[in-house]
Amino acid sequence: MNRKDLLGLRDVSREEINEILDTAERFRNVSERKIKKVPTLRGRTVVTFFMENSTRTRMSFDLAAKRLSADTLGFSASSSATKKGETLMDTARNIDAMKPDAIIIRHSAAGSPHMLAKAFPWSVLNAGDGINEHPSQALLDMLTMRDHLGSLEGKTVAIVGDVYHSRVARSNIYGLTTMGAKVVVAGPGTMCPPSMAHLGVEVRHSIDEVLDDADVIMMLRIQRERLQPGMMSTVNEYSRFYGLDIERLRRARPEVLVMHPGPINRGVEMTPDVADGEQSVIMEQVTNGVAVRMALLYLLLGGEPMGGEDAS
Amino acid sequence: MTRTTGMNGVEVGRTLDRLATEMIEQLGVPTDYSLVGIVTGGRPIAERLANRIEQSTGVRPATGSVDITLYRDDLYTGLEKPVLGETLLPFELTGQDIVLVDDVLFTGRTVRAALDVLNDYGRPRTVKLAVLVDRGHRELPISADFVGRTILTQKSDKVEVVVVDDESGSDQVVVHPGGPA
Amino acid sequence: MPADSIVLKGGRVICPASETDAIADVWIQNGQIQAVGSGIDAEDAQIIDCAGSVVAPGFTDLGAELCDPGKTWREDLSSGSEAAAAGGFTTVVASPRTDPVIDTPLAVSETLGRARSVSGARIELAGALTLGLRGETMAELGLMAEAGAVAFSDGRKPMMNAALLRRSLDYARPFGLPIIIRPGDLDLEGSGVMHEGEVSTQIGLRGIPAAAEEIGVGRAIALASLTGARVHLSQVTTAGSVRLIRAAQSEGLPLTAAVPARHLVLTDRLVDESVYNTATRMLPPLRSELDRVALVEAVLDGTVDTITADHVPMTRLEKEMEYMLAAPGAIGLETAFRAALTATNDIHRTLDALAVRPAKIIGRTAEVAVNGVADLVILDLNTEATVAGPYRSKGHNEPLEGVQLKGSVRLTIRDGCIIYGPHGG
Numbered sequence: 001m002n003r004k005d006l007l008g009l010r011d012v013s014r015e016e017i018n019e020i021l022d023t024a025e026r027f028r029n030v031s032e033r034k035i036k037k038v039p040t041l042r043g044r045t046v047v048t049f050f051m052e053n054s055t056r057t058r059m060s061f062d063l064a065a066k067r068l069s070a071d072t073l074g075f076s077a078s079s080s081a082t083k084k085g086e087t088l089m090d091t092a093r094n095i096d097a098m099k100p101d102a103i104i105i106r107h108s109a110a111g112s113p114h115m116l117a118k119a120f121p122w123s124v125l126n127a128g129d130g131i132n133e134h135p136s137q138a139l140l141d142m143l144t145m146r147d148h149l150g151s152l153e154g155k156t157v158a159i160v161g162d163v164y165h166s167r168v169a170r171s172n173i174y175g176l177t178t179m180g181a182k183v184v185v186a187g188p189g190t191m192c193p194p195s196m197a198h199l200g201v202e203v204r205h206s207i208d209e210v211l212d213d214a215d216v217i218m219m220l221r222i223q224r225e226r227l228q229p230g231m232m233s234t235v236n237e238y239s240r241f242y243g244l245d246i247e248r249l250r251r252a253r254p255e256v257l258v259m260h261p262g263p264i265n266r267g268v269e270m271t272p273d274v275a276d277g278e279q280s281v282i283m284e285q286v287t288n289g290v291a292v293r294m295a296l297l298y299l300l301l302g303g304e305p306m307g308g309e310d311a312s
Numbered sequence: 313m314t315r316t317t318g319m320n321g322v323e324v325g326r327t328l329d330r331l332a333t334e335m336i337e338q339l340g341v342p343t344d345y346s347l348v349g350i351v352t353g354g355r356p357i358a359e360r361l362a363n364r365i366e367q368s369t370g371v372r373p374a375t376g377s378v379d380i381t382l383y384r385d386d387l388y389t390g391l392e393k394p395v396l397g398e399t400l401l402p403f404e405l406t407g408q409d410i411v412l413v414d415d416v417l418f419t420g421r422t423v424r425a426a427l428d429v430l431n432d433y434g435r436p437r438t439v440k441l442a443v444l445v446d447r448g449h450r451e452l453p454i455s456a457d458f459v460g461r462t463i464l465t466q467k468s469d470k471v472e473v474v475v476v477d478d479e480s481g482s483d484q485v486v487v488h489p490g491g492p493a
Numbered sequence: 494m495p496a497d498s499i500v501l502k503g504g505r506v507i508c509p510a511s512e513t514d515a516i517a518d519v520w521i522q523n524g525q526i527q528a529v530g531s532g533i534d535a536e537d538a539q540i541i542d543c544a545g546s547v548v549a550p551g552f553t554d555l556g557a558e559l560c561d562p563g564k565t566w567r568e569d570l571s572s573g574s575e576a577a578a579a580g581g582f583t584t585v586v587a588s589p590r591t592d593p594v595i596d597t598p599l600a601v602s603e604t605l606g607r608a609r610s611v612s613g614a615r616i617e618l619a620g621a622l623t624l625g626l627r628g629e630t631m632a633e634l635g636l637m638a639e640a641g642a643v644a645f646s647d648g649r650k651p652m653m654n655a656a657l658l659r660r661s662l663d664y665a666r667p668f669g670l671p672i673i674i675r676p677g678d679l680d681l682e683g684s685g686v687m688h689e690g691e692v693s694t695q696i697g698l699r700g701i702p703a704a705a706e707e708i709g710v711g712r713a714i715a716l717a718s719l720t721g722a723r724v725h726l727s728q729v730t731t732a733g734s735v736r737l738i739r740a741a742q743s744e745g746l747p748l749t750a751a752v753p754a755r756h757l758v759l760t761d762r763l764v765d766e767s768v769y770n771t772a773t774r775m776l777p778p779l780r781s782e783l784d785r786v787a788l789v790e791a792v793l794d795g796t797v798d799t800i801t802a803d804h805v806p807m808t809r810l811e812k813e814m815e816y817m818l819a820a821p822g823a824i825g826l827e828t829a830f831r832a833a834l835t836a837t838n839d840i841h842r843t844l845d846a847l848a849v850r851p852a853k854i855i856g857r858t859a860e861v862a863v864n865g866v867a868d869l870v871i872l873d874l875n876t877e878a879t880v881a882g883p884y885r886s887k888g889h890n891e892p893l894e895g896v897q898l899k900g901s902v903r904l905t906i907r908d909g910c911i912i913y914g915p916h917g918g
Contacts, residue, residue, distance in 0.1 A: 010695070026379075026396040035432040038382040089813050109815030110697040111769030118768065130817070132697025170697055198691040228683075298382075298396075 001299045005117040005124040008133035009174040017179060021143050023295035024288065030067060031290055041068035041301055044101040049075045049091075050127070051107045056262065056286075057127055057137075061104045064293035070301075073100070092116050101301055105129075123300040131165045137261055138171035140292040142179065144285050145216055148257055153180035158210035159201075160242055161220030161269060162191040162231075168261045169220060173199050186210050187220075187242060190231045207242050211252040218259040219244055219269040235268050244270040249279065257281050318471075319461065321481035324444070327460040328357075331442060332364035334458055335411070339440075342366070342373040345409040347442075350426050351379040351397035353415030356475040357444050361413060363478065376401040378412075380425035405434030411458075415473040417443040420454035445485055447471050466490055497910060498522040500535050504543025504871060508550065508861040509845045519548055521867040524909035529863055543871055546903055549844050550859035551583025551868035553851040555751065556619065556646060556673055556727050557804035557826060559585070562604070563592025568806040568887050570604075573826070574613030576886035578913035580802065580826040581847070581902040582614045583868035586855060589621040590648035596621035598636035605641045613912050614905075615868075617855065619646035619673055622661050628652045631661055638668045643855040646673040649727070649776070651709055653679055655716070662722035671725045671749070671854050676709025676734065677777070686817050688761040688778045696765050698816060701778055703731040710734045714741045717748050725854055726750040729797055730777045732787035739796045749854055750796075752788050753777075753803030754829035755893055757836035760785050763892065764816075771812045771819035772892045775805065778821075779892075789836050792846055799854070800846040802829035806888025824888040828880055830872070831898035838899075840874060867909035876901045 001016045009017075030038055046065040050058050058074070065072045075091070088107070095103065102123040105113050110130030117124040128134040142152060149155055157176050163169045163185045173183050183201040185192055186209060196203050204210055210217065222238060232238055239245075244258065258270070258280045266272045274280065319327065339345050342365050349358030355377050366372035379397035412426050423441060430436055442458035447465045465471060468490025476482040501519040506529065508514075518533035519526060527535075559573035568576075570587075577585045587604075589595035595604055601618055608616035620637035624630045626648040634645055645665050651674070652658040665672050682701050687693050689700025710726060714737060717724040729738065729750045738750050760782050764773045773779060791797040805822030812819050825832075833843045848870075852859035861869065878901065880893045904914030 023396055026398065029399060030382075033433060037432070039428070040382040087810075087813070088815055107815065109817045111816040114768050115815065130697055131699070164694075167697060195689075195691070195694050198694045 004300070005113070006135055006296055006300065007113050007117060007124065007126045009135045009138055009171045009178070010133065012135070012175070012178065014178050017139070017142070017175060020139055020292070020295050020299060021146060023299060024139070024143055024291040027291040027294040027298070028288070030294070031287070037067050037069055039069045040298060041065070041070040044070045044301055045073065045099070046070045046297065047073045047075065047095055047100045047103045048127075049095070049103050049105045051076075051105075052128065054106060054128075057106065060286075060289040061125075061127060061136075061293050064290050064297055067290070068294055068297055070101070070297070073098075088112060088115070089119070092120060096120055096122070102297065125296060125300065128167050131167055131170070133171045133174070134167040135171050135175075136289070136293055136296060137168050138175045139296070140285055140288040141168075141172055141218065141259060141261070142175055143288045143292055144259065144281050145257065147284070148281065149215060152176060154182070155215040156182045156184065156213050157216040157218060158214040159183065159185045159218045159220065160207050160210065160244070161187050162222060163187050163196060163220065164191050164193060165226075166220050170199070172218065173201055177201075184210050184214070188232050188238070207244065207248060208251075211248060214252055214256055216257045216259060217244065217252065221261065221263065222265060222268055239268050243268060244274050246271065246273055246277075249274055249277070255279075259285060262286070318487045319485040321483050324483040324485060325478075325481055327444065328360050328364060331444075331458050331460050332361050332368065335361065335442065336365060336368055339409070339411070342369055342371040345411055346374040346376060346403055347411050347413050348376045348378055348401070348430070350412060350414040350422060351377050351399075353473055354413045357415050357473075358413035360478050361442065374403050376403065378426050378429045380422055380429060383425040383428045385421060385425065399429060401433055405430060405436050407435075407437050409438045409440070410436045411440045411442050413442045415444050416471050417441070417446045417454075417456050417459075418449060418471070420450045420452035423454050424452055444473060445471060463487065498535055498538040499906070499909070499911070500533055500538045500540050501543045501548050501869070501871065502533075502540055504546050504548035506548045506861050507840065507844055509841060509849045510550075510858060510860040511862060513861065514841070519861060519869070521869070521906065521909045524867055526861065526863055526865050526867050529861060541871070541904065545873070547840060547872040547874060548861065549870055549872060550848040550852075550861055551870045551905060551907060552581050552830065552847040553584040553586070553855070553857070553859065554582050554802050554804070554826065554829075555586045555644065555725065555799065555851050555854060556588050557585050557802055558590060558806065558822070559587040559616070560806060561591060566808055566887070567811075570608050570616055571611050571613070572885065572887045573804075574611035574616055575913075576804070576824070576826040576884065577614035578905045578907070579885045579902065580828065581830045581870040581872065581905055582802070582826060583870070583905060583907040583912075584615045584617060584852070584857070585826070586617045586619050586644055588648055589619055589646055590626060594621050594624075594626050594648065596624050596626070596632040596637075598633060598640040601637050601640040601642050613907075615907055617643045619644040621645070622647050622665070622672070623652070626650050628654065628657065631664060634665050635668055638670055642670065644671045644673050644725075646727070647675060649675045651675055651677040651679060655712060658712070659716050659720060662716055662720040662724065666720060666722040669723075671723045673725045673727045674709075674713055675727045675777075676706050676713055676729065678705045678708045681705035681708065682776075684817075686774060686778075686821075687764050688780045690761060690781050692761045692765050696769070698764070703733050703780065703784065706731050706777055707733040707737060710737045714738075714746065714748060718746055724748055727801065728753055728777050728803055730756050730780050730784060730788065732784045735787050735791040735796055739791070742796065749798045749850070751799040751801040751851075752792060752797045753825065754800050754832040755803070755823065755825055756780065756785065757789050757792065757800070758785075758832045758896065758898070759892060769816045770892075771814060771816055772823060772890045772894065774816060774819050774821050775803075775823045775892070776821040792833075792837055793839060793842055798846065798850040800829065800833045800843070801851075802826045804886070806886050807890045808887070809889055812890050823890050823892050824884065824886045826886065827884055828891065828893050828898065830902055831880070831900045832893060834874065834900040835898045867906055869906045870902060871904040871914070873901045873903050874899070
């Protein structure tokens with residue numbers, strides 16, 4: 001992988017994805033040792049810039065950087081700078097003056113990581129931009145799938161929920177189709193419109209239609225707090241038509257993987273017994289998150305020794 | 313400056329035999345120590361030594377590997393990332409006697425990094441070093457306890473250990489001359 | 494204005510109004526065209542060699558935003574007038590969307606007074622339909638007309654209350670001025686920042702469906718038909734809108750419409766290819782290739798009568814934002830002709846759409862005729878150049894930057910004086 005930034009999976013090749021997942025496997029070992037730290041990014045500065053609330057993703061990135069021995073710095077939405085009306089570019093210029101090596105940014109405006117990546121020399125890692133992409137989430141999802149399925153080629157992955165407004169879905173769709181998987185999506189007509197086909201996925205109309213041939217069922221979170229009026233009726237109706245319960249799960253393949261980017265609305269997207277059941281690999285997704293993020297930081301910031309030769 | 317040629321398969325075999333004998337004499341019962349090969353070159357050497365020790369004593373020492381990529385002390389600049397190898401230490405390190413094994417000992421920086429890796433896994437009782445070839449030009453105060461052969465090289469030369477097959481005697485050590493002295 | 498005497502020698506004079514297309518000389522003096530013919534020889538006249546160039550009536554734009562009064566860091570009457578002249582425009586009807594809004598006769602006369610001293614294109618005014626453009630209370634339309642307004646406008650804010658819009662049209666009709674309306678639906682536009690389609694799905698931006706504009710066009714057609722008012726649709730950008738307008742016109746409805754010049758060349762794919770460049774954010778947004786092709790056809794067959802520069806200047810700072818926060822708008826006065834010519838490849842239709850019909854909408858004639866006002870433009874049809882700054886506009890938000898376009902404006906003359914070009918201005 002030979003790039004300065006990771007802004008999305010839309011333009012990432014199969015080789016690069018394999019490299020990232022293979023590297024992440026190596027980093028899983030670090031998190032399993034007693035001393036969960038390697039000196040690789042010692043002295044580098046990694047800034048997490050989270051303009052949207054998120055404890056889990058932010059912690060995961062912060063931990064990844066720290067386990068690589070980097071120094072970390074955090075900006076968040078409640079930072080006074082933005083409250084005072086400072087623009088994103090102004091804030092970025094201030095951060096730039098501190099000479100960081102990488103910025104991990106989550107922002108409600110699609111395209112913000114791209115804007116920073118164009119303007120500054122440091123590496124930009126997109127931790128979620130609006131409804132556009134969330135590449136590290138999709139990569140950890142794919143690593144989890146690969147652990148259980150071996151290869152992603154030819155597998156069928158179903159994504160259910162508010163697919164249109166989900167950056168997790170979009171990145172997964174791009175990554176999975178690059179790796180040769182087939183992606184099918186289902187959700188309410190407002191959240192899963194026919195135009196989704198532009199992304200190369202098959203649009204189906206209820207969760208029942210995806211159960212038969214899915215190797216993986218990924219349930220998306222219904223973000224009630226973000227929905228515009230008229231997007232859905234009630235939570236009750238949603239879970240009836242689009243929720244995953246034990247009955248439905250029985251109709252799927254016995255080895256089907258159940259995934260969710262978290263946090264789960266238990267009883268809405270899936271019932272507790274499914275969330276905590278045997279086919280659920282949700283906790284593995286979380287563990288893989290740190291490893292994938294370590295791999296990304298290593299691949300973006302690590303490099304060939306300046307001497308070039310193997311100085312043994 | 314004399315330039316040494318490398319070693320052919322027969323010479324490599326004999327050197328490994330001698331190394332294994334020295335290690336048996338000095339280290340005692342193979343259950344008391346473990347051989348840890350430094351990825352990538354040291355691993356096959358460790359395997360060959362373990363085989364010979366097992367042939368002679370009937371007991372095989374435990375083997376493992378350490379990958380030092382994440383611990384290198386060279387400064388990093390962009391572009392190509394070296395592929396991460398696997399660090400596999402399937403035994404408790406603390407209180408153990410470890411023999412680090414590598415194919416070529418040169419500046420000593422790889423060994424320094426390997427010591428750091430071991431440190432992050434535990435606290436070995438002792439760490440010794442066994443190498444097939446010592447080519448000089450040390451940059452750190454590191455020396456090997458078991459040396460196969462010492463060869464004189466220019467710093468700009470490249471020493472390549474080609475491991476093919478222990479049995480058939482097709483391993484070899486090749487010295488590629490670098491630029492003029 | 495000083496009374497220069499100028500002879501434009503040997504150019505290809507194209508006057509759509511009189512269906513002229515021939516090589517001729519044009520003699521200008523005292524702000525008027527004195528003669529058009531061959532072998533003109535005037536004493537002490539400045540001779541400008543126009544061989545190989547086209548001599549045509551100067552262009553008129555209906556609805557450029559000149560931001561003056563109130564937001565003059567984006568543009569002011571003077572810079573807007575200069576930018577217009579560089580694009581071949583001799584008349585610009587400024588939008589009332591200023592701060593404060595131009596919604597009283599006093600504001601009209603004050604602004605027109607200041608406009609008299611500009612040295613580029615002539616500036617006329619459209620008065621706001623409602624006070625503050627809030628869409629609630631009607632402004633003094635009659636008094637604004639008396640004070641010199643040449644049109645009324647909704648300032649790009651569609652009036653969502655159909656009853657109020659109907660009454661505005663009824664009331665405005667007797668004053669005889671065109672009513673400029675942007676067809677749209679604010680609810681359906683919602684938080685959209687680009688065209689809703691394949692590209693918006695791929696790059697994760699909220700979209701504005703074509704239907705939002707088509708609903709506005711439908712409303713305007715129905716109410717224009719009901720009231721008989723002279724409605725001009727200020728920006729039409731979708732194939733669906735074109736179909737609706739074509740049908741309405743075939744039934745004889747005197748509805749006029751304009752397409753932004755850049756929409757004849759650019760599509761929504763540019764938002765993707767430019768990697769979220771905010772110069773591509775505008776309202777109405779750049780549409781799909783299918784829409785673009787339909788718009789070019791509509792210009793060629795006359796369904797869409799006029800081409801507008803759709804000039805909305807913004808400063809660098811206002812655009813140096815995340816896409817969804819960047820103010821929508823693009824400058825266009827300086828590139829409109831080039832975009833139009835490149836897309837249509839038809840100089841007659843281009844001149845008709847940029848000069849003749851817009852002038853007619855505000856009751857003027859754009860022609861190269863003896864005793865007519867000397868508002869002329871000299872054009873080169875065969876040059877090809879990449880769009881680049883520096884721009885005369887204060888705004889720098891030009892989405893056509895880097896695009897290769899055909900044609901160029903060599904010289905612009907207004908009231909017989911050179912307002913743009915190497916020989917003066």
